[in-house]
Amino acid sequence: MEEIMSKRTRQFFGLFSAVAAYYIIHEGAHLIYALFIGTFKQINFMGLGMQIDVYAERMNDTQLGIFCLVGAAATLITAYGLVAAADKICEAKSRLFKASMYYVTIAMLLMDPLYLSILYGFFGGGDMNGIALLVPERVARICFGVLLLVNGAIFLKLILPKYKRSFS
DSSP, X not given: OGGGSOHHHHHHHHHHHHHHHHHHHHHHHHHHHHHHHTOEEEEEEETTEEEEXXXXXXXXXXXXXXXXXXXXXXXXXXXXXXXXXXHHHHTOSOHHHXXXXXXXXXXXXXXXXXXXXXXXXXXXXXXXXXXXXXXOHHHHHHHHHHHHHHHHHHIIIIXXXXXXXXXX
């Protein structure tokens, strides 16, 4: 079956896997923290995404800041785990699995640093609103910008060459 699966189909499944994994890990971290501190309200489903809603009035600034930061922390921890496991992943026989892990790794490495350093300014604060309760917004943007550059280099120097070799 996998031999007849086209490159485009593997890319589609990889992209779908990346979106699903990102939401599960990022929003899952928000959910676990909100449940842990007793402020979980509901899960809001919006188009392709979802958002964890909390009783923010029951949270102090530090709790709200941590709530907003844990999603990015979870995706970055996952990213570095996937980077560490890249050699093993690339040994897998399944091209579909490798394609999925490739796109998941890209999403985990780049999504939050890109959003929190640049894109949030165009689409609304989201997590940055809470993170700015912990550190000044400018400092957070710079830190996430540095992470974006570092993670981009990790992708270009480590991940891309390994996956290219494994697919050739």
